[in-house]
Amino acid sequence: MDILLQHRSIRKYKSDAVSDEMLNEILEAGTRASTTGNMQLYSVVVTRDAASKARLAPLHFNQGMVTQAPVFLTVCADLNRFNRWCELRQADAGYDNLLWVVNGIIDASLFAQNICIAAESKGLGICYLGTPLYNAPEIIEALNLPKGVIPVTAISLGYPDHEPGLTDRLPLSAIVHHETYRENTDERINDMYREKEALESSAQFVAENGKQNLAQVFTDVRYKKADNLYFSEKLLKTIREQGFNM
Template sequence: MIDTILNHRSIRKYTSEKISKETLEEILNAGMRASTTGNMQVYSVVVTEDDDNKAQLAPCHFNQPMIKNAPVVLTFCADYNRFNKWCELSNAKPGYDNFLSFVTGAIDALLAAQNVCVAAESKGLGICYLGTTIYTADKIIEVLKLPKGVVPVTTVTIGYPDESPELADRLPLEGIVHYEEYKDYSDEDIKDLYQEKEQLPENIGFVKENGKESLAQVFTDVRYKKQDNVAFSKVLLDVLKSQGFMNHED
């Protein structure tokens, strides 16, 4: 299991080989065994295998090729629709129309997603997370016909790998882990922690091809710009309101 985790690679190219129903269900069952708040399982997974349906999803993910190329696309959603209905049928009044409840459902969904990914990789499959899900949650809701109380939080493509990319770089352990209490970083700490990342040939190439002075500027000025973050935040907040997660009254 640890070897599987340590050798994780994001796979964006897949062979034409289909995933059997038995293998897919085994992977999804592994997802269902993930930790969940209060054992409520306030999440759902939408499986997309049909080519026409994948074509409808593709624009929601900026037409990244792996949406159409992967045999299976999984959309993980925070989902109180099912749990609220169970409560109401049981003469219990649900109080989950608030931001905290959305966060709880999103955490549950992401925990299940990671279980699914590790299980898939242990079977020789490749996976790739798509962060675009929360950028275009409104459009995904339309395509997947998600009812009130359901919000997509991440998407994972799964298939047999048709590429073998190098392991992605990661910060050293001491850059991430704090013992007993948070130890803030000095300027020298930051320089040391990011030095290896900045000196990788591919990252030097990113800086050059984008006409920037530093790798950090590639992130702030090109890949994850403030104006985009603000625009996508508005979309997500509007989705949370329309899907019933922003009622903060008593």
């Protein structure tokens, strides 16, 4: 429980290596997560080699964690393994559609979160990178991912070399609904975001970017509509190229 409550994203790592034994224990703990029908629709590519990391770095917009962390994990939704099994057993698989892409994404995400918690329980730090969804085709090429496999998220992992504070969260009442969904009225939205908007870091983001408020920092700077449309189309195309009818 404390491990969950103490989570922060670690973006600077010591040069200390993570042993094979420790990494295996962490990945093994990953596989204990629940999956759809116990089908384990995921796989992970471990990058430890410096040249491989250097190749991946630009695909993650050169975020420093990729090359600096001793271990870099690309977590994938994987229907290839299951489909190959079905094929070998004369079983007529029908897992090439949206439903199974989503099942694979969920399986991969639960696996990833178990990995992160296991790593943190061993004193390691982690950081998720959302970039696999942005540069899926380039990552597919770099890691030689076959049909049926889609990179979903990435995790950098190693011994922490900084101690960032906990980041803010919305109040629990913004997240939790009882029996039915409670409407997000203007009044409730103002209440939910008041604390976040009042943070010093938020004021700084707004000022630095010359925006009127924090929401505009998200929509006009961090995750812009034009970029979203571009990367969304690119992702859809990639999922289709990986053999899914969508």
